[in-house]
Amino acid sequence: xxxxxxxxxxxxxxxxxxxxxxxxxxxxxxxxxxxxxxxxxxxxxxxxxxxxxxxxxxxxxxxxxxxxxxxxxxxxxxxxxxxxxxxxxxxxxxxxxxxxxxxxxxxxxxxxxxxxxxxxxxxxxxxxxxxxxxxxxxxxxxxxxxxxxxxxxxxxxxxxxxxxxxxxxxxxxxxxxxxxxxxxxxxxxxxxxxxxxxxxxxxxxxxxxxxxxxxxxxxxxxxxxxxxxxxxxxxxxxxxxxxxxxxxxxxxxxxxxxxxxxxxxxxxxxxxxxxxxxxxxxxxxxxxxxxxxxxxxxxxxxxxxxxxxxxxxxxxxxxxxxxxxxxxxxxxxxxxxxxxxxxxxxxxxxxxxxxxxxxxxxxxxxxxxxxxxxxxx
Numbered sequence: 391x392x393x394x395x396x397x398x399x400x401x402x403x404x405x406x407x408x409x410x411x412x413x414x415x416x417x418x419x420x421x422x423x424x425x426x427x428x429x430x431x432x433x434x435x436x437x438x439x440x441x442x443x444x445x446x447x448x449x450x451x452x453x454x455x456x457x458x459x460x461x462x463x464x465x466x467x468x469x470x471x472x473x474x475x476x477x478x479x480x481x482x483x484x485x486x487x488x489x490x491x492x493x494x495x496x497x498x499x500x501x502x503x504x505x506x507x508x509x510x511x512x513x514x515x516x517x518x519x520x521x522x523x524x525x526x527x528x529x530x531x532x533x534x535x536x537x538x539x540x541x542x543x544x545x546x547x548x549x550x551x552x553x554x555x556x557x558x559x560x561x562x563x564x565x566x567x568x569x570x571x572x573x574x575x576x577x578x579x580x581x582x583x584x585x586x587x588x589x590x591x592x593x594x595x596x597x598x599x600x601x602x603x604x605x606x607x608x609x610x611x612x613x614x615x616x617x618x619x620x621x622x623x624x625x626x627x628x629x630x631x632x633x634x635x636x637x638x639x640x641x642x643x644x645x646x647x648x649x650x651x652x653x654x655x656x657x658x659x660x661x662x663x664x665x666x667x668x669x670x671x672x673x674x675x676x677x678x679x680x681x682x683x684x685x686x687x688x689x690x691x692x693x694x695x696x697x698x699x700x701x702x703x704x705x706x707x708x709x710x711x712x713x714x715x716x717x718x719x720x721x722x723x724x725x726x727x728x729x730x731x732x733x734x735x736x737x738x739x740x741x742x743x744x745x746x747x748x749x750x751x752x753x754x755x756x757x758x759x760x761x762x763x764x765x766x767x
Contacts, residue, residue, distance in 0.1 A: 676691045690724045736759040
């Protein structure tokens with residue numbers, strides 16, 4: 391059961407890392423040295439977050455005795471930006487790190503999956519699958535032992551790959567639906583997948599057969615001829631006893647209005663432990679979740695322009711015990727530092743595409759995704 395010791399102090403902003411383009415996902419490396427961001431510019435961006443770069447001393451107010459004099463404020467820490475990685479064809483949709491080796495794996499919206507080694511200063515591909523899926527690779531996940539990579543996509547198929555050489559190990563037809571999410575159980579024997587219709591399937595990897603289903607149909611809606619929703623996130627807690635299933639409850643199609651939803655299930659018996667509604671129907675989808683070793687969940691949601699937050703929540707509580715500031719909306723991804731004392735969130739900013747005057751001038755600057763890093767201690 392949650393205890394008071396599992397509730398951290400209010401997160402404190404540590405620094406903000408600017409990005410040149412809009413990012414889709416961020417992840418700390420298992421060693422904690424690097425922060426990676428997958429871009430909608432078909433690139434993988436990287437920072438060394440071990441030591442901030444030297445910064446100039448803060449400039450004090452020239453007249454410290456005046457009424458409105460402000461104390462000197464030290465500049466935010468700045469981390470070294472490392473060379474970007476190329477090789478993808480489109481929006482880099484996902485990234486996952488090997489738990490034991492200096493390797494990571496990335497996927498894009500054109501169906502390509504790449505295995506990388508970052509033992510060297512400049513990471514290099516160790517294998518490259520141009521047509522891993524027919525179209526958008528929605529998500530990827532690694533087994534706890536790091537030997538298998540699972541991918542799923544718009545082609546309604548789940549595939550398992552060898553992380554050593556990219557060889558296909560297994561293929562599971564997900565029974566006719568677009569597969570949005572996939573996750574390995576920590577025991578390595580089971581896989582779960584979430585589809586457009588809000589169904590979570592439990593697969594036995596030895597046989598390739600479906601064992602049972604979890605009902606998350608609240609995450610789906612058919613509006614006229616449009617289908618909206620889907621299971622966007624599947625995450626297990628540290629010991630695999632609780633499965634978190636997340637997305638949103640759609641209220642309309644078209645310009646989708648939806649409320650962020652998380653369902654927590656007991657893995658052993660499949661019973662629903664709790665359903666949490668995280669906001670109004672403008673707050674959008676839960677886009678990312680991570681389980682903190684202290685026993686609570688950190689997550690982000692994003693919806694219509696200027697809406698969506700990051701939050702910290704404990705199973706059993708009626709609402710998150712902390713929600714981020716409204717000045718930092720449109721949160722699309724979150725990553726916990728391996729030591730649990732820090733987390734990073736990307737929050738898209740800019741609505742340039744909606745400014746008709748800029749469109750008339752032929753100027754189309756893209757949004758950016760500043761990376762906000764917070765301390766939890």
